[in-house]
Amino acid sequence: MKIFKRILLILFVILAVAVYFNFPKLNFISGYASKNMASTVFLTNRSAESVELNDNDVPLINLADVETDGKSATASVFGLMARKAICNEGLGCTLVNKDYDPDIKxxxxxxxxxxxxxxxxxxxxxxxxxxxxxxxxxxxxxxxxxxxxxxxxxxxxxxxxxxxxxxxxxxxxxxxxxxxxxxxxxxxxxxxxxxxxxxxxxxxIDLNEPMLLEGWEKDDRKKITLNHLLRMQSGLAWEEDYTSISDVTRMLFMDADMTKAQGEKKAIAAPTEVWNYSSGTSNLLSGILRKRxxxxxxxxxxxxxxxxxxxxxxxxxxxxxxxxxxxxxxxxxxxxxxxxxxxxxxxxxxxxxxxxxxxxxxxxxxxxxxxxxxxxxxxxxxxxxxxxxxxxxxxxxxxxxxxxxxxxxxxxxxxxxxxxxxxxxxxxxxxxxxxxxxxxxx
Missing domain, CATH: 3.40.710.10 (DD-peptidase/beta-lactamase superfamily)
Structure with missing residues (x-):
């Protein structure tokens, strides 16, 4: 009996540790599933069943349950961490968070x-x-x-x-x-x-002109140009890992403003000293474009x-x-x-x-x-x-x-x-x- 209880205790501890480390990932699983479902159904007129069986049938994402109503989709994993994507004509579908205000057009x-x-x-x-x-x-x-x-x-x-x-x-x-x-x-x-x-x-524009974003003038980031950003060689820190809670998954599935994440990162090297593929850099360029x-x-x-x-x-x-x-x-x-x-x-x-x-x-x-x-x-x-x-x-x-x-x-x-x-x-x-x-x- 004692051995059985010990086994149960060990299994409980393993389960608790697994939940502790993976619970935050549910945010991204639900976010991906709802966003991909909403956009595909809304923009292509394909059925929700087809999206579920094909597009969302990838490891972890297929754990999500998704409900659609034509102009939105809501996903959760075993009823946990529900996320919603809302669609609008001309703009596609957007994964929203708790700060979403439907009155802002x-x-x-x-x-x-x-x-x-x-x-x-x-x-x-x-x-x-x-x-x-x-x-x-x-x-x-x-x-x-x-x-x-x-x-x-x-x-x-x-x-x-x-x-x-x-x-x-x-x-x-x-x-x-x-x-x-x-x-x-x-x-x-x-x-x-x-x-x-x-x-x-x-x-x-001049590709070689420094960007001088707010805060960059105080450190080595003041040397970063459009050329460096377009070539992914800005020297800014960035983790492009879709299998974990990383810079890119936080940006795509948590951020209301995706243009900010990369610009707020510190420099880990001078421009051209490293090459680092970064979706954050592309969204930063979208934000720089907006300022024009x-x-x-x-x-x-x-x-x-x-x-x-x-x-x-x-x-x-x-x-x-x-x-x-x-x-x-x-x-x-x-x-x-x-x-x-x-x-x-x-x-x-x-x-x-x-x-x-x-x-x-x-x-x-x-x-x-x-x-x-x-x-x-x-x-x-x-x-x-x-x-x-x-x-x-x-x-x-x-x-x-x-x-x-x-x-x-x-x-x-x-x-x-x-x-x-x-x-x-x-x-x-x-x-x-x-x-x-x-x-x-x-």
Whole structure:
């Protein structure tokens, strides 16, 4: 009997310790589950059942129970730590906390739909029926099909290949179409950075001018420039760990104002001395962008007026935090063709149907390897300069997002490839995928 009681006591202690250390994580589990459910149902019109069985079916997140009512979702884990995400037209869905005030209204973007009779990419009409003699279309189709084989592991949802500004192949998983918005996750970082490329081309910013945010003038942070932030080499402390209670999980699932977390961190090194990937840095850049405008309405309008609507990405929506800041690290949605338009803008070096949005030098800037990134990172874009994908041209650069969201830009092949899904390397072999696709384009 004594042995049995001792075993029970030990089990109780183990359980108590586990609860003590993991209880705070419930906040993030509930937060992720409610936010992802609300946004996906509200923005894509997919069913809550589909989201639960697929998008939210990841370790820990699948512990959450989620209820929806069309414009919000509430999640909890075994009835504990309930979190709610609320949706608004034009702004997407926002994870709210106890400080949420529904009477505070965030300005809604003033959109301008690009109405014309042009075919893709410069309009929304169906792509021209173009046949390129250098493309083996049977081989291309086979390569796209292979991206969907064994799809319980690869989890591919959409693939699009564009060559010389024309779609030469696209394929969609059942339940997804050319009109289905896809969450880009960290591909949003590349969209945000592009706004700075536009401002630079217009002569409105200097990438090498120190930022001098409030409090930075007192220490080594006074040397930090936009260039350092865009290249993730500011030297500011930041922990980008999604498996624990870290800087990034606190920011995404607790902060009402996501633009502040990175700016409040101390410097652990001088600029350029370290390279450290940071979603906090991207949201800091969103906050710096906001300070450029006199009104909140001007800030909310800017990404759409300067970039998104200008190139006809009418399906794209950038979600905001509780304070109305764009979550530039993570929350842009667009259908696969609109993600392809973004890649084609870069393939065309910033020129869109005759209008120059940013200069060719900006393309060189974002695709130039950043010091200490081992050739993998440029200016808010990922690179293949070190041959990470050995069977793919080294000039490839890409917008990358969680679970294998990708916009690949390959100048030497005049190709843009979009792939979306719920898995990445090694479950989805990017090198093999691109190798097979590019083999069809001579």
């Amino acid at each position: 965030i300005p809604v973007p003033q959109r301008a739909k690009n109405e014309n009779d042009l075919a893709f990419p410069y309009g929304d009409k169906e792509p021209k029926d173009t046949v390129f003699p250098n493309v083996d279309y049977d081989q291309l189709q086979k390569a796209m099909d292979q991206a969907f084989t064994n799809n319980e592991v690869q989890k591919t949802r959409t693939v699009l290949v564009a060559h010389k500004n024309q779609i030469i192949g696209e394929k969609y998983l059942e339940g997804f179409t050319k009109d289905t918005p896809i969450l880009g996750w960290s591909m949003t970082k590349s969209v945000l950075a592009t706004l700075y490329g536009i401002l630079e081309y217009e002569g409105k 405008f006199k009104t909140h309405q001007e800030y909310i309008n800017y990404p759409y007026q300067a970039l998104i609507d200008k190139i006809g990405m009418s399906s794209m929506l950038m979600e905001t935090d509780m304070k109305g800041n764009f979550v530039g690290s993570s929350y842009a949605w667009a259908n696969t063709r609109d993600w392809a338009k973004f890649g084609l803008l870069y393939l065309n070096k910033g020129n869109w149907n005759g209008e120059q949005l940013f200069g060719p030098s900006w393309v060189s800037y974002v695709s130039e390897p950043t010091i200490l990134s081992n050739g993998t990172y440029g200016g808010h874009f990922w690179l293949n300069a070190n041959g990470k994908y050995p069977d793919v041209p080294r000039d490839l650069y890409s917008a990358n997002g969680y679970q294998g969201q990708r916009v690949f830009i390959i100048p030497s092949k005049d190709v843009v490839v979009v792939r979306t899904g719920l898995a990445e390397d090694p479950d989805f072999d990017i090198n093999l995928f691109l190798k097979n696709l590019l083999a069809a384009i001579k």
